[in-house]
Amino acid sequence: MNDVDKPLPPDDLARRLTDVYDLVGPLYRRAQRSVEQGLAAEGLSVGVRAVLTLLHRGGPMTVPQMGRAQSISRQFVQRMVNDAAARGLVESVPNPAHRRSSLIRLTPDGSSEIASVLEREHALLREVGGGLTDSDVTACLRVLGAMLTALDQVDVD
Numbered sequence: 001m002n003d004v005d006k007p008l009p010p011d012d013l014a015r016r017l018t019d020v021y022d023l024v025g026p027l028y029r030r031a032q033r034s035v036e037q038g039l040a041a042e043g044l045s046v047g048v049r050a051v052l053t054l055l056h057r058g059g060p061m062t063v064p065q066m067g068r069a070q071s072i073s074r075q076f077v078q079r080m081v082n083d084a085a086a087r088g089l090v091e092s093v094p095n096p097a098h099r100r101s102s103l104i105r106l107t108p109d110g111s112s113e114i115a116s117v118l119e120r121e122h123a124l125l126r127e128v129g130g131g132l133t134d135s136d137v138t139a140c141l142r143v144l145g146a147m148l149t150a151l152d153q154v155d156v157d
Contacts, residue, residue: 001061004085017147026143038120047080052089052106052114060105062095071156
């Protein structure tokens with residue numbers, strides 16, 4: 001194991017992770033603006049897109065499950081679900097595990113809509129350069145996952 005592969009001491013790690021936070025903020029805001037611009041043609045908001053993506057990837061979910069998955073309030077998720085339902089993109093169905101908390105699922109129109117959005121975004125992401133390897137992306141996901149876990153105690157409601 002060389003020095004680059006050794007775990008960093010806590011103070012050094014904190015300084016390096018500050019560098020990550022300094023990039024994540026602008027990255028998130030630019031990505032959100034890019035997504036908003038791409039969604040304008042469909043008339044979707046970023047929040048509705050997030051709900052549709054969750055359901056596309058994870059299947060039917062309750063509003064509280066979606067809120068926890070995205071670290072956003074149930075109230076905000078409910079507004080996005082209501083917007084998506086008004087457009088016929090999602091529907092509520094009985095939840096066999098909980099009578100008072102319905103499952104939200106994609107309609108065929110919702111499945112088609114989010115597939116189109118994700119396909120367009122995939123084409124844009126194919127343009128990311130830098131010679132990134134699978135190991136690079138795996139390390140990035142590991143670091144960001146650890147940073148997210150360190151903030152688990154933050155209340156989003």
